Amino acid sequence: ELVEDGRAGSADDERTVAQVVTAQVEFADLVLLTGQATDAWTAYRTGAVLDRLAPRARRTSHRADLWAELAELPPTARRGEVDDAHAPLLRGEPPVEPDAGVELVLFSARRPFHPERLHDALDVLLDGVVRSRGRVWVATQPDVALWLESAGGGLRVGHAGPWLASADGEVWGSVDAERAAIAAARWHHRYGDRHQELVVLTHRASAGEITTALREALLTEDELALGPAGWRRFDDPFGSWHTEPCEDGAPERDAGVETTKGLDEQ
CATH class of the missing domain: 3.30.1220.10 (CobW-like, C-terminal domain)
Incomplete structure (x- = not known):
């Protein structure tokens, strides 16, 4: 939980780190991948998760030119717009077949x-x-x-x-x-x-x-x-x-x- 390391937004914030991270990735237009996967399978599986969690987001590594990547965002990028709770749950045509x-x-x-x-x-x-x-x-x-x-x-x-x-x-x-x-x-x-x-x-x-x-x-x-x-x-x-x-x-x-x-x- 966020509160365990002092990152909670308030005294009653019971969210976990995973809840915050997945929500941020889901919201992002550009996902920056840092570090290295421990093996090829982990890297592939991570890609399979991101394909379904954030199908509209561009993905890049920490070595990329972030300003150039942002300049290439498509017109359909979110750009900070928050979806309504009643908006369609599937956007960006994520793959529906199982993988990894x-x-x-x-x-x-x-x-x-x-x-x-x-x-x-x-x-x-x-x-x-x-x-x-x-x-x-x-x-x-x-x-x-x-x-x-x-x-x-x-x-x-x-x-x-x-x-x-x-x-x-x-x-x-x-x-x-x-x-x-x-x-x-x-x-x-x-x-x-x-x-x-x-x-x-x-x-x-x-x-x-x-x-x-x-x-x-x-x-x-x-x-x-x-x-x-x-x-x-x-x-x-x-x-x-x-x-x-x-x-x-x-x-x-x-x-x-x-x-x-x-x-x-x-």
Whole structure:
């Protein structure tokens, strides 16, 4: 953890070094590789990770002319622009086939997660996972999209703002055209734009085990039949922020962010 060597941003900053590094590489337009790989296999495997973690970024060594490299950035480079939590998760056409034990696992679903089963399934996103990120819909919080990200054995789940199908009808007027178009294209007559979408970058983890664990955390047919009123009775370990590994005993939900009106009215 950053706090272990005095690099934490605040007293409650529980991020790991791996979480920060993978997020920075993922964001970068130019990745500078320093040092030397211990062997050819390590170098190749590192390249396979970067191909999938930062497919749009140029890569160079410390011997390169950085100003010249920056001058060659394509028009599609990020240049400091931060993606919205509802932006497409895959940009830059990363390879989806496995290579050197490295693989991108894509998970999507239209029904909500059971909060307790999702909490129990989070371990599958820690062991053998380089990076995971994406949007989550928990049945007990139907108006709020949750953002999940993990790296290096650390995982956080936090709020990513309201779904467009939430009770707040003014949300539509505040989103960009891309999100509005994507939401309209995938709109469900009952769930609106609510969905699950996760991208998991693995190294020697089983894609099948990850997919199975996440799918088993979704509501069953019987649970779906309970409807939003029944879903509210599920215990929910997710508050405004949730970290893994968590302390003994799940944190209480932040009542200030729990809303249920939107789905009931559809």
